[in-house]
Amino acid sequence: MRRFSARLWGLLAGLLFALALAACLLLWNAPGGEWVAVERDGKELFRFRPADIEGAQTFDVPCDGGYNTIAVENGEVRVAAADCPDQTCVKMGALRSRALPIVCLPHHLTIRFVDGAEDGGLDAVAR
Numbered sequence: 001m002r003r004f005s006a007r008l009w010g011l012l013a014g015l016l017f018a019l020a021l022a023a024c025l026l027l028w029n030a031p032g033g034e035w036v037a038v039e040r041d042g043k044e045l046f047r048f049r050p051a052d053i054e055g056a057q058t059f060d061v062p063c064d065g066g067y068n069t070i071a072v073e074n075g076e077v078r079v080a081a082a083d084c085p086d087q088t089c090v091k092m093g094a095l096r097s098r099a100l101p102i103v104c105l106p107h108h109l110t111i112r113f114v115d116g117a118e119d120g121g122l123d124a125v126a127r
């Protein structure tokens with residue numbers, strides 16, 4: 001009996017581990033959303049739909065004593081330039097997954113995929 005339960009627990013632990021791994025993989029490979037939000041300190045500055053932007057466009061997001069230049073090209077969003085000291089946001093390249101937003105720590109800036117109308121607040125009502 002004791003041996004059986006030990007095996008059962010082992011099996012359960014293995015199953016849980018496999019599930020957790022699968023969840024991680026799913027999250028990591030989560031496709032991007034339609035909308036991209038630009039946030040500072042958790043507050044949304046604006047959002048846009050990369051698919052709506054034709055050709056290549058860049059726009060500057062100013063902040064206290066600095067800026068981030070966001071580039072959109074072929075539906076891809078990335079930080080093309082910034083004057084932050086670590087340049088991590090620039091090195092991160094294009095935004096690809098919901099699980100991995102582009103973050104500029106020195107500028108408190110986050111660029112991430114969001115669900116368009118669902119968490120759009122007033123915007124959603126206006127639609």
Ligand SMILES: [Zn+2]
Nearest residue numbers: 082084089104
């Ligand atoms: Zn940065």
